Amino acid sequence: MPGPIDKVAAPDFADFAALADNLPQLCWLARPDAYVFWYNRRWTDYTGYGLSDMQGSGWEAVVDPAHLDRVVTGFRRSFELGEDWEDTYPLRRRDGAWRWFLSRANPSRDAEGRIVRWIGTNTDITETVARDQRLRDEERRYRSLVDAVAQIVWSAQATGAMPAGNAAWCAFTGQDEAQSVGEGWLSAIHPDDREVTMATWQQALARRSLYEIEHRVRRHDGEWRYMQARAAPVLDDAGGVTEWIGIHGDITERKLIEHELEAAKEAAEQANLAKSQFIANMSHELRTPLSAVIGYSEMLEEEVEDAGQTHLLKDLRKINDAARHLLSLISDVLDLSKIEANRMTVFAEEFAVDTLLQQVEATVQSLMAKKENRFRVELQGELGSMNTDQVKLRQCLFNLLGNAAKFTEQGEIVLHVRRDAEQGGEWLEFAVQDSGIGMNEEQVQRLFERFVQADPSTTRRFGGTGLGLAITRGFAVLMGGSIDVRSVEGSGSTFILRIPAFLPDADEQTGAAADEAVVAAHDPDTVLIIDDDPATRDLVGRFLEREGFRVRSAADGQSGLALARALQPRVVLLDVMMPRMDGWSVLSAIRADEALAATPVVMISFVHEEGLAVSLGATDYLVKPIEWKELAAAMAPFRGAAPGDVLVVDDDEGNRRRLAGMLAREGLPARTAENGAEALAALELQTPSVILLDLMMPQMDGFEFLRRLRADERWDAVGVIVLTAKDITPSEQATLRGKVDRVMSKGSTGLDELAQQLRGYVRRQPAEGDRQATEAPDRHTTQV
Amino acid sequence: MTTILLVEDHEEIWDFLSRRLKRRGFDVLLAHDGQQGMDRALGERPDIVLLDMNLPVLDGWTAARSIKDGGGTMPIIALTAHAMSGDREKALAAGCDDYHPKPVDFSRLLEQIDALVPQVSAG
CATH class of the missing domain: 3.30.565.10 (Histidine kinase-like ATPase, C-terminal domain)
Known part of the structure; x- marks a missing residue:
């Protein structure tokens, strides 16, 4: 333990020399005339030269010759002016290697302010210099890469805002920096794509997951280009997001080809359907005159026999045989075209x-x-x-x-x-x-x-x-x-x-159809297609789905009628020619059913029977092969704002699945979100009718979500049912008041009761002011 | 004498078929669409109806059901276009008593008529 300071002798030069010898730097001392008279041991260890070689200006021998002139000039000037000296240059090591040093010298003055000597140090900064160089190299490589790739490379802040300096983005879109920063870039996205873009971006930000989207971007020349965007978060050592790096690639050509292919595929499907319908019709048309040929030749055989002209019989039989042969060939062509068009049906019998x-x-x-x-x-x-x-x-x-x-x-x-x-x-x-x-x-x-x-x-x-x-x-x-x-x-x-021995699936098929009819819940926005031909069901169904309709279908009149009773659909598309129960019978049954009597029915048939259709109560009549334009026109009156879906917000995966399953069984469309932030993103995509909300969630809990939801007037009409396992305190209750429609306890609420509640919402959206009138939630009275 | 109502829209079919039936001693009434067929069946009460299924105005299945619903008790034989699976069931479900696929096999058709109207021996 060191003693009190006054008992220790003041340090002498030997002490400072020993101290200097232990420094990691090279040190030296010089006279005011720049004559170096002392080096520490590290200098000797590094350069391999002692004082005898290095005194005076001897050190100049180990300075990189490329820097020497500058170094010596600067060094002398500092000594002449009495100012601090600093320079950076390589010094030669004893093995001949060059390392970078930061060199400094400061004058040491006496009481009168006269310089008595200079103290100098050289610090090895080779590692730092190399690191800087590497960084500069990497930056250059990154810049080259950015310039070389066909995509636009951009960056965004951790918050999602676009910073200044996204030159490639600005060059492509023609936006200037001021227009693109923050969320300004969004204005270069096609208006129809903005909502989904923002929602996807918000979701990626919230989840710190890969952002991926295809949308249209306005190019500087005003043309809309289809682009594929991807972005990933850049994480720091602690896992926090420092920024996002993204790219935009122009996929317009690919998109155009995809659209062309889709159109071509559609045209081919239509042509194929038209072909098989043509062959079916044609074969049918050919059969009638052939029946006549056969019938007349047989009749003539009888009459010729009666008249005793038996020598003509042989030729008449040849006519008959040839006609029957032709008939069998036509039947073959018809059969095969039906098999190929998937229109051949099987009928099981014992x-x-x-x-x-x-x-x-x-x-x-x-x-x-x-x-x-x-x-x-x-x-x-x-x-x-x-x-x-x-x-x-x-x-x-x-x-x-x-x-x-x-x-x-x-x-x-x-x-x-x-x-x-x-x-x-x-x-x-x-x-x-x-x-x-x-x-x-x-x-x-x-x-x-x-x-x-x-x-x-x-x-x-x-x-x-x-x-x-x-x-x-x-x-x-x-x-x-x-x-x-x-x-x-x-x-x-x-x-x-x-x-x-037993036709597979025959029983299951009818069973399945019956089941479907039973489980189908009321769904007043569906279009019900009743047609025995799977190809028509498929094509018409797909067409209508593309047109934005929800579609259900039935393969025969009976199951179609059952499904219609269960669904109470918006409109029924009804084929006339069906086995067992044909379209006319289904139509009569629909008109006779009190609940269905007002349901519009569009008949579809190979034959023109508009008069009959209208007299039997059909709303419209289409003739096969179906013209898509006509179908679209016939369906136009049945469009309308579909009621929104149910948004399930719960952090527990099991709960989400259970609720989504229940909703699916009820025929209620549902989406799910894991927390409040995700739910907000989901709201931007589509306005739901009602939200099923859990309160305790990570990231953004139910209370915060509700605060934001109710702050935005766009969601005023959206109902909220809180479904929580938590006991609600009086202050929480006060927070919820006026913001939610019901609070239900997770433990004691049955799915059936919940389903009943939800049906009410999807049916009837609460009018404005409704919620204010609703009683304040009280967990005791609303627990079920 | 047995009276047959033949409901068929194609002249080339009803012409030879009615002539052959007449040669066998049947009285033949004709109708050329479903509505007319239904009206004559209920108005003139033939002993049997030969009913084509693909008819204008009212198709055969609807006509058959209307005849039965309208109190027509005479047997109906459906004439179907093609020996399709399920044709028979479809015709029977509509109220027909038998079915006969085209082209007409005349002797088989006579057997079917005989089976349904046995009390009168034709021909």
Whole structure:
């Protein structure tokens, strides 16, 4: 422990020298005439030279020659004027390396103010200099990068405000700095995109998450450009946001191509639908005159026979045969076009398999006899009954047996049928085996393609459209089954048709439709489409959704009517031709139902029956194929401000999910937010009818959110139901008064009761002043 | 004599069909749209109705239901365009007693008529 200061001898030069030797700097002493007469040990350690080499001006030998003149001039001048000296330059180390030093010298004066000596230091600043250099390099590289990328690079403050100096942004948009700073940049965004841009930006700021958006930006020349923006927060060591760095890329070309593709796809879909409708109509139109040809030729056969002109019979039969052949070809084309357009429906019915086989056997006998083929049916075990589309299964078997008969001469054709026990007896397997010409591998591969026969020459030799197998496979798939072929060229083929005994999903489908009708809640803003054709349901549905309608659909009249009763929809689009219950019957039922009598109904039909439609109470009438413009015009009266959705604000994920699930079941559209800040952003996107608000949340709690919500008159009409687990104090109660409509306790509120409350809101938006009249929330009386 | 009401809008169909039926000894009444068919069925009470499904003014299904609802008790055979799955059920649901897919298989049609109007032997 050091003693009192007066007992210690005053420090002498040796003490200062020892002190100087221990400094990290190089030190030296000089006379007033700039003659250096002393160096500390670090000087010697660093430079490798002692006093003998360095005294006087010897130190000049270790100064970087590039700096020497300046250094010496400055050094002498300071000594002449008696002013402090400072300079920065490299000094050579003993190993020849150069390091940067900050060098300083100060004069030391006596009592009269005369300079007695100079004290100098040299501090190694190499690391600092290098760091500065690195920073300058990095800055230069960043600048080059910013200049090199095609995107606009910009920065924003942690608060989200744009600072001055975003030159690229200003250059692109033509905004000057004053226009772009703060939130001024928003005015360069397309007005229609501003709301969503701001909401997305606010959300990213609140979450400190990646900001990503596509919006239109006005370029300096006034043109709107589609741009993709991305920004990420720059975090400091503590995880705080120091700023945001973002880019804007011009994606206008891509957008235009996307729009073109979408338009082209739509046009193609429409053209495809029009094509299949045309083929269906055309085939139907062709059939009537063919029926007449067949009918008249048969009638003539009878009359010719009666008249004894039997020599004409043969020719009349040829007319009849040719007409029937043409009819079957037309049927094939119609079937295939329906399969392709997804318009082929299956109809399940219960039937005994052996009865079906007897009919098939009887029908194909004459066909088999044509080329002197032997035909037999081999049944394996009990076949039982099936519940599937009998008409289509029969046609599949005719096609396969017809093919076998066509490509086999004086051979044998066997139909093996068994119920597949390996599959629990739920499958029936029909194998048609022939001893005909067979096919090679490549032919087998192309077999099921449309219009393709095993060999082009086949058509000339055997005739046919080449559609039969494609239809057979299409039918098999529709019935939930498959078809396979085994063939060896020259020694026959076996076609194996496997069909589920019970048409899959048939029960589930009707079940699902019924369920849907039951669970559907009133939704007075939906459009209900009732059409048995899935393609029309899909296309019309998508069109209407694009037009901003909410769409529900039903596949037949009965379920459509049930759904209409449940939904009480805004308008019904009703197909005329439907199985079981057609459109006219549905229309009559709707008009007879008190709750639905006023519901507008737009009929859609292939045929012009406007008069009938109007007399039966249809609101409007559209003819298929549907013209989108006409549909849009017909639907125009049913547009209107849809009531807003329900915004669920709760920090607990489980709660959010539970509430969203309940809302979905109620048919109420819902959005969720994790805290007050997110909820504010969600409000900017769309005004909800009602907010379900939790009070205890991180970041921004329910009280603060309410304060901000009620400060903005835009949200005056938005109802708020507080749903909290917290006990509310009298002062909190006073805060909530007038700001919320109800306070409900989380623990004791049932979802059903809550749903009932919400339905009231989505139905009836509270009129202004309503809330003031509402009683102050009282947790005791409103707990349910 | 059995009276058949044939409701069919295409002349090339009703012409030969009515002539062939007459050759078999049936009395044939004609109607060319659904409304007319319904009116004649209820007004003239034929023994059986052959009813095309794709008819102008009132389609076949609606006409069939209207006939039944209007007190018509005579059997109705639906003439459908194509042997489509579900055609039979659809016709039966509308109140028809049987259905016959076009093109007409005349002998089969006679069997169906016979089955529904057995007391009178035609032809």
